[in-house]
Amino acid sequence: MLIPRTNSIDLLTLELQRDTAASIHSQLDTQLRGLIISGRLQPGAKLPSSRRLAGQLGCARNTVLAIFDQLISEGFLEGQAGAGTFVASQLDFGFLDPKSRKTSAQRAGARGLSKVGESLIALQRAEYLPGRPFALAGPDLSLFPAEVWGRLSARAWRQRPRELVSCTDPFGYPPLRTAIAQHVSAVSGASCDPDQVIVTAGATHAFELIVRLLVDPDEAIWVEDPCSSWAMSVLLAYRMRVVPVPVDEQGLSVVAGERTTSSARMAVLTPSHQYPLGVAMSLSRRLELLDWARRANAWIVEDDYDREFRYEGRPLPSLRALDVDNRVVYISTFSKALVSAFRTGYMVLPEDIAERLRGSRVFEEQSVALPVQVALADFMSEGHFIAHLQRSRRAYARKARAVDHFGRKHLSGLLAFDAPASGLHTVAKFEPALARRIGDADAAAALGKAGIIVTPLSIYAFKAPQPPGFVLGFGTLNEAQIELSMRKMARVLARL
Numbered sequence: 373m374l375i376p377r378t379n380s381i382d383l384l385t386l387e388l389q390r391d392t393a394a395s396i397h398s399q400l401d402t403q404l405r406g407l408i409i410s411g412r413l414q415p416g417a418k419l420p421s422s423r424r425l426a427g428q429l430g431c432a433r434n435t436v437l438a439i440f441d442q443l444i445s446e447g448f449l450e451g452q453a454g455a456g457t458f459v460a461s462q463l464d465f466g467f468l469d470p471k472s473r474k475t476s477a478q479r480a481g482a483r484g485l486s487k488v489g490e491s492l493i494a495l496q497r498a499e500y501l502p503g504r505p506f507a508l509a510g511p512d513l514s515l516f517p518a519e520v521w522g523r524l525s526a527r528a529w530r531q532r533p534r535e536l537v538s539c540t541d542p543f544g545y546p547p548l549r550t551a552i553a554q555h556v557s558a559v560s561g562a563s564c565d566p567d568q569v570i571v572t573a574g575a576t577h578a579f580e581l582i583v584r585l586l587v588d589p590d591e592a593i594w595v596e597d598p599c600s601s602w603a604m605s606v607l608l609a610y611r612m613r614v615v616p617v618p619v620d621e622q623g624l625s626v627v628a629g630e631r632t633t634s635s636a637r638m639a640v641l642t643p644s645h646q647y648p649l650g651v652a653m654s655l656s657r658r659l660e661l662l663d664w665a666r667r668a669n670a671w672i673v674e675d676d677y678d679r680e681f682r683y684e685g686r687p688l689p690s691l692r693a694l695d696v697d698n699r700v701v702y703i704s705t706f707s708k709a710l711v712s713a714f715r716t717g718y719m720v721l722p723e724d725i726a727e728r729l730r731g732s733r734v735f736e737e738q739s740v741a742l743p744v745q746v747a748l749a750d751f752m753s754e755g756h757f758i759a760h761l762q763r764s765r766r767a768y769a770r771k772a773r774a775v776d777h778f779g780r781k782h783l784s785g786l787l788a789f790d791a792p793a794s795g796l797h798t799v800a801k802f803e804p805a806l807a808r809r810i811g812d813a814d815a816a817a818a819l820g821k822a823g824i825i826v827t828p829l830s831i832y833a834f835k836a837p838q839p840p841g842f843v844l845g846f847g848t849l850n851e852a853q854i855e856l857s858m859r860k861m862a863r864v865l866a867r868l
Protein backbone atom coordinates (compact mmCIF):
# COMPACT_ATOMS: atom_id res chain seq x y z
CA MET A 373 0.00 0.00 0.00
CA LEU A 374 1.32 3.44 -0.89
CA ILE A 375 1.46 5.88 1.96
CA PRO A 376 0.18 9.30 0.87
CA ARG A 377 2.64 12.06 1.58
CA THR A 378 1.64 15.49 2.75
CA ASN A 379 3.23 18.76 3.59
CA SER A 380 0.79 19.62 6.32
CA ILE A 381 -0.25 17.58 9.25
CA ASP A 382 -3.40 15.62 8.68
CA LEU A 383 -5.03 16.20 11.99
CA LEU A 384 -7.75 13.73 11.27
CA THR A 385 -5.20 10.91 11.47
CA LEU A 386 -4.39 11.87 15.04
CA GLU A 387 -6.76 10.23 17.39
CA LEU A 388 -6.53 10.12 21.17
CA GLN A 389 -8.29 7.39 23.11
CA ARG A 390 -9.56 8.29 26.56
CA ASP A 391 -10.36 4.78 27.76
CA THR A 392 -6.98 3.06 27.44
CA ALA A 393 -4.11 2.65 29.85
CA ALA A 394 -1.78 4.68 27.58
CA SER A 395 -1.53 8.33 28.64
CA ILE A 396 -2.56 11.16 26.28
CA HIS A 397 1.08 12.26 26.28
CA SER A 398 2.39 8.89 25.12
CA GLN A 399 -0.37 8.44 22.51
CA LEU A 400 0.28 11.81 20.90
CA ASP A 401 4.05 11.37 21.08
CA THR A 402 3.86 7.93 19.42
CA GLN A 403 1.49 9.09 16.71
CA LEU A 404 3.52 12.18 15.80
CA ARG A 405 6.73 10.13 15.58
CA GLY A 406 4.88 7.58 13.45
CA LEU A 407 3.76 10.24 11.00
CA ILE A 408 7.32 11.52 10.63
CA ILE A 409 9.03 8.12 10.41
CA SER A 410 6.49 6.75 7.93
CA GLY A 411 7.01 9.78 5.71
CA ARG A 412 3.42 10.96 5.90
CA LEU A 413 4.81 14.16 7.33
CA GLN A 414 7.65 15.09 5.03
CA PRO A 415 10.84 16.97 5.96
CA GLY A 416 10.07 20.67 6.11
CA ALA A 417 6.35 20.21 6.74
CA LYS A 418 4.90 22.78 9.08
CA LEU A 419 3.05 21.66 12.16
CA PRO A 420 0.00 23.49 13.50
CA SER A 421 0.61 25.70 16.48
CA SER A 422 0.53 23.99 19.85
CA ARG A 423 -2.60 25.98 20.76
CA ARG A 424 -4.49 24.84 17.64
CA LEU A 425 -3.39 21.22 17.95
CA ALA A 426 -4.33 21.08 21.63
CA GLY A 427 -7.69 22.68 20.84
CA GLN A 428 -8.50 20.21 18.08
CA LEU A 429 -7.45 17.19 20.08
CA GLY A 430 -9.00 18.36 23.29
CA CYS A 431 -5.83 18.02 25.33
CA ALA A 432 -3.73 20.38 27.40
CA ARG A 433 -1.49 22.74 25.46
CA ASN A 434 1.36 21.94 27.86
CA THR A 435 1.21 18.31 26.73
CA VAL A 436 1.69 19.38 23.09
CA LEU A 437 4.47 21.80 24.03
CA ALA A 438 6.30 19.13 26.03
CA ILE A 439 6.13 16.72 23.10
CA PHE A 440 7.31 19.34 20.60
CA ASP A 441 10.25 20.14 22.91
CA GLN A 442 11.17 16.47 23.21
CA LEU A 443 10.95 15.88 19.45
CA ILE A 444 13.02 19.02 18.81
CA SER A 445 15.68 17.81 21.25
CA GLU A 446 15.77 14.42 19.50
CA GLY A 447 16.10 16.04 16.06
CA PHE A 448 12.72 15.04 14.62
CA LEU A 449 11.38 18.62 14.64
CA GLU A 450 12.90 22.07 14.27
CA GLY A 451 11.54 25.20 15.92
CA GLN A 452 11.99 28.49 14.10
CA ALA A 453 11.43 31.51 16.29
CA GLY A 454 8.35 33.37 15.13
CA ALA A 455 7.73 31.02 12.22
CA GLY A 456 6.50 27.88 13.97
CA THR A 457 7.49 24.20 14.26
CA PHE A 458 8.60 22.08 11.28
CA VAL A 459 9.61 18.51 10.57
CA ALA A 460 13.42 18.60 10.48
CA SER A 461 14.52 19.27 6.93
CA GLN A 462 17.51 16.88 6.93
CA LEU A 463 15.57 13.77 7.86
CA ASP A 464 15.57 11.02 5.30
CA PHE A 465 13.40 8.04 6.05
CA GLY A 466 13.17 7.29 2.36
CA PHE A 467 14.44 3.74 2.90
CA LEU A 468 11.08 3.03 4.55
CA ASP A 469 9.17 3.95 1.40
CA PRO A 470 7.38 0.81 0.22
CA LYS A 471 8.54 1.50 -3.35
CA SER A 472 12.15 1.13 -2.26
CA ARG A 473 11.47 -1.88 -0.03
CA LYS A 474 12.77 -5.22 -1.17
CA THR A 475 10.98 -8.51 -0.86
CA SER A 476 11.41 -10.18 2.49
CA ALA A 477 13.63 -12.84 0.87
CA GLN A 478 15.98 -10.16 -0.47
CA ARG A 479 16.09 -8.45 2.93
CA ALA A 480 16.81 -11.73 4.70
CA GLY A 481 19.66 -12.35 2.28
CA ALA A 482 21.28 -9.05 3.15
CA ARG A 483 21.14 -9.52 6.91
CA GLY A 484 20.92 -13.32 6.98
CA LEU A 485 22.92 -15.82 9.02
CA SER A 486 26.57 -16.57 8.42
CA LYS A 487 27.49 -19.88 6.80
CA VAL A 488 28.41 -21.13 10.27
CA GLY A 489 25.05 -19.92 11.59
CA GLU A 490 23.25 -21.75 8.79
CA SER A 491 25.10 -24.98 9.59
CA LEU A 492 24.30 -24.57 13.30
CA ILE A 493 20.56 -24.21 12.79
CA ALA A 494 20.63 -27.25 10.51
CA LEU A 495 21.95 -29.45 13.36
CA GLN A 496 19.42 -32.02 14.50
CA ARG A 497 18.80 -32.03 18.21
CA ALA A 498 16.69 -34.08 20.55
CA GLU A 499 13.65 -32.27 21.89
CA TYR A 500 13.72 -31.19 25.54
CA LEU A 501 10.33 -32.16 27.00
CA PRO A 502 10.73 -32.96 30.71
CA GLY A 503 8.16 -35.38 32.11
CA ARG A 504 7.16 -36.71 28.66
CA PRO A 505 7.95 -40.37 28.09
CA PHE A 506 10.79 -40.99 26.82
CA ALA A 507 12.16 -37.52 26.14
CA LEU A 508 15.83 -36.84 26.86
CA ALA A 509 15.17 -34.46 29.69
CA GLY A 510 18.03 -34.77 32.17
CA PRO A 511 17.63 -35.52 35.86
CA ASP A 512 14.49 -36.03 37.92
CA LEU A 513 13.95 -32.63 39.50
CA SER A 514 11.76 -34.09 42.23
CA LEU A 515 14.96 -35.64 43.64
CA PHE A 516 16.65 -32.25 43.94
CA PRO A 517 16.81 -31.26 47.64
CA ALA A 518 15.41 -27.78 47.12
CA GLU A 519 15.01 -27.13 50.85
CA VAL A 520 18.64 -27.86 51.66
CA TRP A 521 19.73 -25.72 48.73
CA GLY A 522 17.49 -22.87 49.82
CA ARG A 523 18.82 -23.09 53.38
CA LEU A 524 22.46 -23.02 52.23
CA SER A 525 21.81 -20.08 49.89
CA ALA A 526 19.99 -18.09 52.58
CA ARG A 527 22.76 -18.81 55.08
CA ALA A 528 25.44 -17.65 52.64
CA TRP A 529 23.59 -14.36 52.01
CA ARG A 530 23.18 -13.87 55.75
CA GLN A 531 26.67 -14.77 56.87
CA ARG A 532 28.96 -14.05 53.89
CA PRO A 533 27.23 -11.48 51.68
CA ARG A 534 30.53 -9.98 50.55
CA GLU A 535 31.71 -13.31 49.19
CA LEU A 536 28.59 -13.59 47.05
CA VAL A 537 29.28 -10.37 45.23
CA SER A 538 33.02 -9.98 45.24
CA CYS A 539 34.99 -13.06 44.17
CA THR A 540 36.96 -12.22 41.07
CA ASP A 541 38.96 -15.40 40.39
CA PRO A 542 38.12 -16.16 36.73
CA PHE A 543 38.82 -19.89 37.32
CA GLY A 544 35.83 -19.89 39.68
CA TYR A 545 35.02 -19.60 43.39
CA PRO A 546 38.05 -21.21 45.13
CA PRO A 547 36.11 -23.33 47.68
CA LEU A 548 34.02 -24.73 44.80
CA ARG A 549 37.16 -25.61 42.86
CA THR A 550 38.46 -27.39 45.97
CA ALA A 551 35.20 -29.35 46.34
CA ILE A 552 35.21 -30.27 42.63
CA ALA A 553 38.87 -31.35 42.83
CA GLN A 554 38.03 -33.70 45.72
CA HIS A 555 35.05 -35.10 43.81
CA VAL A 556 37.09 -35.60 40.63
CA SER A 557 39.91 -37.29 42.58
CA ALA A 558 37.36 -39.71 44.03
CA VAL A 559 35.39 -40.52 40.86
CA SER A 560 38.06 -40.36 38.17
CA GLY A 561 40.61 -42.42 40.06
CA ALA A 562 43.47 -39.88 39.81
CA SER A 563 44.27 -37.03 42.13
CA CYS A 564 43.26 -33.56 41.06
CA ASP A 565 44.51 -30.23 42.36
CA PRO A 566 42.05 -27.30 42.75
CA ASP A 567 44.42 -25.19 40.62
CA GLN A 568 43.68 -27.46 37.65
CA VAL A 569 39.92 -26.89 37.91
CA ILE A 570 38.02 -24.21 36.00
CA VAL A 571 34.33 -23.77 36.73
CA THR A 572 32.34 -23.31 33.52
CA ALA A 573 28.74 -22.73 32.43
CA GLY A 574 28.30 -26.45 31.70
CA ALA A 575 30.26 -29.07 29.78
CA THR A 576 29.49 -27.52 26.41
CA HIS A 577 30.96 -24.23 27.57
CA ALA A 578 34.02 -26.06 28.94
CA PHE A 579 34.50 -27.71 25.56
CA GLU A 580 34.15 -24.39 23.79
CA LEU A 581 36.91 -22.86 25.92
CA ILE A 582 39.14 -25.88 25.33
CA VAL A 583 38.68 -25.78 21.57
CA ARG A 584 39.37 -22.05 21.56
CA LEU A 585 42.61 -22.59 23.48
CA LEU A 586 44.00 -25.81 22.06
CA VAL A 587 42.95 -26.09 18.42
CA ASP A 588 43.22 -23.83 15.37
CA PRO A 589 40.55 -23.47 12.69
CA ASP A 590 40.63 -26.22 10.05
CA GLU A 591 42.54 -28.61 12.29
CA ALA A 592 41.09 -32.11 12.39
CA ILE A 593 39.20 -33.39 15.42
CA TRP A 594 38.08 -36.96 15.96
CA VAL A 595 34.47 -37.17 17.01
CA GLU A 596 32.58 -40.31 17.92
CA ASP A 597 30.18 -41.51 15.22
CA PRO A 598 27.39 -41.45 16.37
CA CYS A 599 27.52 -38.53 18.79
CA SER A 600 25.17 -35.85 20.07
CA SER A 601 25.00 -32.25 18.94
CA TRP A 602 26.57 -30.71 22.06
CA ALA A 603 30.14 -31.05 20.76
CA MET A 604 29.20 -30.60 17.12
CA SER A 605 27.80 -27.12 17.65
CA VAL A 606 31.13 -25.98 19.09
CA LEU A 607 33.18 -27.64 16.37
CA LEU A 608 31.10 -26.09 13.61
CA ALA A 609 31.21 -22.66 15.26
CA TYR A 610 35.01 -22.77 15.47
CA ARG A 611 35.35 -24.11 11.93
CA MET A 612 37.08 -27.32 12.93
CA ARG A 613 37.49 -30.22 10.55
CA VAL A 614 35.24 -32.90 12.02
CA VAL A 615 36.51 -36.46 11.51
CA PRO A 616 33.76 -38.94 12.43
CA VAL A 617 35.27 -42.10 13.93
CA PRO A 618 32.99 -45.15 14.22
CA VAL A 619 32.11 -46.58 17.62
CA ASP A 620 31.90 -50.36 18.06
CA GLU A 621 31.15 -52.53 21.09
CA GLN A 622 34.49 -51.48 22.66
CA GLY A 623 34.04 -47.75 22.08
CA LEU A 624 35.71 -45.41 19.59
CA SER A 625 37.68 -47.38 17.01
CA VAL A 626 41.23 -46.02 17.09
CA VAL A 627 42.22 -48.13 14.09
CA ALA A 628 39.41 -46.65 12.00
CA GLY A 629 40.36 -43.12 13.11
CA GLU A 630 44.00 -43.64 12.16
CA ARG A 631 42.95 -45.01 8.79
CA THR A 632 40.97 -41.83 8.04
CA THR A 633 43.05 -39.06 9.61
CA SER A 634 45.87 -40.16 11.85
CA SER A 635 47.20 -36.65 12.46
CA ALA A 636 44.14 -35.14 14.16
CA ARG A 637 44.82 -32.47 16.75
CA MET A 638 42.23 -33.68 19.24
CA ALA A 639 39.78 -36.46 19.99
CA VAL A 640 36.59 -35.76 21.94
CA LEU A 641 34.75 -38.71 23.42
CA THR A 642 32.50 -40.09 26.16
CA PRO A 643 34.42 -43.21 27.29
CA SER A 644 32.48 -44.07 30.48
CA HIS A 645 29.10 -44.10 28.75
CA GLN A 646 29.25 -43.43 25.04
CA TYR A 647 26.55 -40.97 24.00
CA PRO A 648 24.17 -42.13 22.62
CA LEU A 649 25.01 -45.84 22.28
CA GLY A 650 25.83 -46.41 25.95
CA VAL A 651 29.01 -48.49 25.38
CA ALA A 652 31.77 -48.27 28.01
CA MET A 653 35.17 -48.04 26.30
CA SER A 654 37.28 -51.12 27.00
CA LEU A 655 40.57 -50.78 28.83
CA SER A 656 42.60 -51.95 25.85
CA ARG A 657 40.89 -49.34 23.64
CA ARG A 658 41.65 -46.64 26.20
CA LEU A 659 45.32 -47.56 26.15
CA GLU A 660 45.30 -47.67 22.33
CA LEU A 661 43.79 -44.16 22.24
CA LEU A 662 46.36 -42.76 24.66
CA ASP A 663 49.12 -44.35 22.59
CA TRP A 664 47.70 -42.75 19.42
CA ALA A 665 47.52 -39.35 21.18
CA ARG A 666 51.18 -39.61 22.12
CA ARG A 667 52.23 -40.57 18.59
CA ALA A 668 50.03 -37.92 16.94
CA ASN A 669 50.84 -35.28 19.57
CA ALA A 670 47.10 -34.84 20.04
CA TRP A 671 44.81 -33.77 22.86
CA ILE A 672 42.05 -35.93 24.29
CA VAL A 673 38.89 -34.41 25.72
CA GLU A 674 37.21 -36.88 28.05
CA ASP A 675 33.55 -35.97 28.61
CA ASP A 676 32.53 -37.77 31.78
CA TYR A 677 29.00 -36.38 31.84
CA ASP A 678 27.21 -39.07 33.87
CA ARG A 679 29.88 -41.18 35.60
CA GLU A 680 28.06 -40.70 38.91
CA PHE A 681 25.16 -42.90 37.82
CA ARG A 682 26.49 -46.40 37.39
CA TYR A 683 24.20 -49.23 38.49
CA GLU A 684 26.34 -52.32 37.94
CA GLY A 685 29.96 -53.03 38.75
CA ARG A 686 32.70 -50.48 39.05
CA PRO A 687 33.48 -48.05 36.23
CA LEU A 688 36.76 -48.50 34.40
CA PRO A 689 39.51 -46.04 35.26
CA SER A 690 39.03 -42.74 33.49
CA LEU A 691 41.35 -41.75 30.65
CA ARG A 692 42.78 -39.04 32.91
CA ALA A 693 43.74 -41.74 35.42
CA LEU A 694 45.65 -43.63 32.70
CA ASP A 695 47.25 -40.54 31.18
CA VAL A 696 50.97 -40.31 31.95
CA ASP A 697 51.56 -37.73 29.27
CA ASN A 698 49.32 -34.82 30.34
CA ARG A 699 47.22 -35.06 27.20
CA VAL A 700 43.77 -35.50 28.71
CA VAL A 701 41.44 -32.63 29.47
CA TYR A 702 38.61 -33.90 31.66
CA ILE A 703 35.22 -32.23 31.52
CA SER A 704 31.99 -32.84 33.32
CA THR A 705 28.72 -31.19 34.21
CA PHE A 706 26.21 -30.82 37.04
CA SER A 707 23.44 -30.95 34.41
CA LYS A 708 22.84 -34.66 35.04
CA ALA A 709 24.02 -35.07 38.62
CA LEU A 710 22.08 -32.06 39.95
CA VAL A 711 20.13 -29.55 37.85
CA SER A 712 20.74 -28.59 34.26
CA ALA A 713 19.34 -25.07 34.76
CA PHE A 714 22.23 -24.16 37.10
CA ARG A 715 24.38 -24.18 33.98
CA THR A 716 27.41 -25.35 35.91
CA GLY A 717 30.15 -27.69 34.87
CA TYR A 718 33.93 -27.79 34.94
CA MET A 719 37.10 -28.78 33.22
CA VAL A 720 40.27 -30.22 34.69
CA LEU A 721 43.32 -29.11 32.76
CA PRO A 722 46.78 -30.66 32.76
CA GLU A 723 48.85 -28.81 35.38
CA ASP A 724 51.21 -27.08 32.95
CA ILE A 725 48.38 -25.63 30.84
CA ALA A 726 46.47 -24.51 33.94
CA GLU A 727 49.64 -22.83 35.18
CA ARG A 728 50.08 -20.93 31.90
CA LEU A 729 46.49 -19.72 31.96
CA ARG A 730 46.47 -18.63 35.57
CA GLY A 731 46.98 -14.89 35.73
CA SER A 732 46.49 -14.46 31.97
CA ARG A 733 43.57 -12.51 30.56
CA VAL A 734 42.19 -15.52 28.68
CA PHE A 735 39.30 -15.95 31.08
CA GLU A 736 38.20 -12.42 31.82
CA GLU A 737 35.38 -13.19 34.22
CA GLN A 738 33.71 -16.03 36.04
CA SER A 739 31.18 -17.78 33.90
CA VAL A 740 28.74 -18.94 36.59
CA ALA A 741 26.84 -16.60 38.93
CA LEU A 742 28.62 -16.50 42.29
CA PRO A 743 25.56 -17.27 44.45
CA VAL A 744 25.20 -20.58 42.59
CA GLN A 745 28.91 -21.34 43.01
CA VAL A 746 28.87 -20.52 46.72
CA ALA A 747 25.78 -22.64 47.41
CA LEU A 748 27.23 -25.50 45.36
CA ALA A 749 30.55 -25.32 47.23
CA ASP A 750 28.71 -25.62 50.57
CA PHE A 751 26.41 -28.31 49.16
CA MET A 752 29.45 -30.39 48.17
CA SER A 753 31.73 -29.73 51.12
CA GLU A 754 28.99 -30.47 53.69
CA GLY A 755 28.19 -33.89 52.23
CA HIS A 756 24.82 -33.06 50.62
CA PHE A 757 26.06 -33.78 47.10
CA ILE A 758 27.20 -37.30 47.95
CA ALA A 759 23.92 -37.97 49.78
CA HIS A 760 21.99 -36.64 46.77
CA LEU A 761 24.00 -38.84 44.39
CA GLN A 762 23.39 -41.93 46.49
CA ARG A 763 19.65 -41.25 46.69
CA SER A 764 19.47 -40.46 42.98
CA ARG A 765 21.49 -43.51 42.00
CA ARG A 766 19.05 -45.78 43.85
CA ALA A 767 16.06 -44.06 42.22
CA TYR A 768 17.55 -44.20 38.70
CA ALA A 769 18.59 -47.83 39.19
CA ARG A 770 14.91 -48.67 39.89
CA LYS A 771 13.83 -46.76 36.79
CA ALA A 772 16.53 -48.48 34.70
CA ARG A 773 15.32 -51.91 35.90
CA ALA A 774 11.74 -50.92 35.01
CA VAL A 775 12.80 -49.90 31.49
CA ASP A 776 14.53 -53.23 31.00
CA HIS A 777 11.72 -55.29 32.55
CA PHE A 778 8.72 -53.60 30.89
CA GLY A 779 10.62 -53.15 27.63
CA ARG A 780 11.19 -56.89 27.37
CA LYS A 781 7.68 -57.67 28.61
CA HIS A 782 5.72 -55.41 26.25
CA LEU A 783 8.00 -54.81 23.29
CA SER A 784 9.62 -58.16 22.62
CA GLY A 785 9.62 -58.92 18.90
CA LEU A 786 9.63 -55.17 18.17
CA LEU A 787 12.56 -53.70 20.08
CA ALA A 788 15.64 -55.24 21.72
CA PHE A 789 16.59 -53.76 25.10
CA ASP A 790 19.87 -53.98 26.95
CA ALA A 791 19.56 -53.44 30.70
CA PRO A 792 20.87 -49.88 31.16
CA ALA A 793 24.05 -50.21 33.24
CA SER A 794 24.42 -46.48 33.80
CA GLY A 795 23.04 -43.03 33.01
CA LEU A 796 19.60 -41.61 32.37
CA HIS A 797 18.95 -42.98 28.89
CA THR A 798 19.10 -46.26 27.03
CA VAL A 799 19.04 -47.49 23.45
CA ALA A 800 16.43 -49.88 22.06
CA LYS A 801 17.32 -51.35 18.65
CA PHE A 802 14.68 -52.47 16.16
CA GLU A 803 14.13 -56.20 15.85
CA PRO A 804 14.52 -57.36 12.21
CA ALA A 805 10.75 -57.63 11.59
CA LEU A 806 10.17 -53.99 12.59
CA ALA A 807 13.32 -52.81 10.79
CA ARG A 808 11.97 -54.32 7.56
CA ARG A 809 8.72 -52.37 7.90
CA ILE A 810 9.86 -48.84 8.85
CA GLY A 811 12.82 -46.54 9.57
CA ASP A 812 13.44 -45.08 13.04
CA ALA A 813 12.62 -41.46 12.08
CA ASP A 814 9.19 -42.43 10.69
CA ALA A 815 8.47 -44.71 13.63
CA ALA A 816 9.45 -41.90 16.04
CA ALA A 817 7.09 -39.51 14.22
CA ALA A 818 4.22 -42.01 14.57
CA LEU A 819 4.95 -42.44 18.29
CA GLY A 820 5.16 -38.66 18.70
CA LYS A 821 1.55 -38.36 17.50
CA ALA A 822 0.59 -40.73 20.31
CA GLY A 823 2.45 -38.60 22.90
CA ILE A 824 5.54 -40.82 23.14
CA ILE A 825 8.72 -38.87 22.47
CA VAL A 826 11.55 -41.10 21.31
CA THR A 827 14.75 -39.90 19.68
CA PRO A 828 15.71 -41.82 16.52
CA LEU A 829 19.27 -43.14 16.66
CA SER A 830 19.74 -42.03 13.06
CA ILE A 831 19.84 -38.32 14.03
CA TYR A 832 23.18 -38.92 15.76
CA ALA A 833 24.88 -40.74 12.89
CA PHE A 834 27.45 -39.15 10.54
CA LYS A 835 28.88 -41.74 8.21
CA ALA A 836 28.85 -45.08 9.97
CA PRO A 837 25.45 -46.64 9.24
CA GLN A 838 23.48 -47.23 12.42
CA PRO A 839 20.88 -49.96 12.76
CA PRO A 840 17.46 -48.38 13.39
CA GLY A 841 16.77 -47.73 17.04
CA PHE A 842 15.48 -45.28 19.61
CA VAL A 843 17.26 -43.41 22.37
CA LEU A 844 14.94 -43.39 25.37
CA GLY A 845 15.31 -41.04 28.32
CA PHE A 846 13.91 -42.36 31.57
CA GLY A 847 15.35 -40.05 34.24
CA THR A 848 12.18 -38.02 34.81
CA LEU A 849 9.65 -40.89 34.69
CA ASN A 850 8.32 -43.10 37.47
CA GLU A 851 7.90 -46.85 37.12
CA ALA A 852 4.14 -46.69 36.45
CA GLN A 853 4.67 -44.16 33.65
CA ILE A 854 7.39 -46.38 32.19
CA GLU A 855 5.10 -49.44 32.08
CA LEU A 856 2.13 -47.48 30.69
CA SER A 857 4.25 -45.85 27.99
CA MET A 858 5.89 -49.14 26.99
CA ARG A 859 2.44 -50.67 26.46
CA LYS A 860 1.32 -47.70 24.40
CA MET A 861 4.51 -47.85 22.39
CA ALA A 862 3.93 -51.53 21.64
CA ARG A 863 0.39 -50.79 20.40
CA VAL A 864 1.60 -48.04 18.04
CA LEU A 865 4.62 -49.99 16.73
CA ALA A 866 2.61 -53.17 16.15
CA ARG A 867 0.29 -51.22 13.81
CA LEU A 868 3.09 -49.77 11.67
Ligand SMILES: Cc1ncc(COP(=O)(O)O)c(C=O)c1O
Pocket residue numbers: 573574575576577600602642647675677704705706707712716717
Ligand atom coordinates in the same frame (compact mmCIF):
# COMPACT_ATOMS: atom_id res chain seq x y z
C1 LIG B 1 27.15 -36.46 26.30
C2 LIG B 1 26.92 -35.06 26.74
N1 LIG B 1 27.96 -34.33 27.15
C3 LIG B 1 27.79 -33.05 27.53
C4 LIG B 1 26.57 -32.45 27.50
C5 LIG B 1 26.45 -31.00 27.85
O1 LIG B 1 26.16 -30.74 29.14
P1 LIG B 1 25.93 -29.25 29.65
O2 LIG B 1 24.47 -29.14 29.93
O3 LIG B 1 26.72 -29.17 30.90
O4 LIG B 1 26.41 -28.29 28.63
C6 LIG B 1 25.47 -33.17 27.08
C7 LIG B 1 24.15 -32.53 27.04
O5 LIG B 1 23.13 -33.11 27.30
C8 LIG B 1 25.65 -34.51 26.66
O6 LIG B 1 24.61 -35.24 26.23
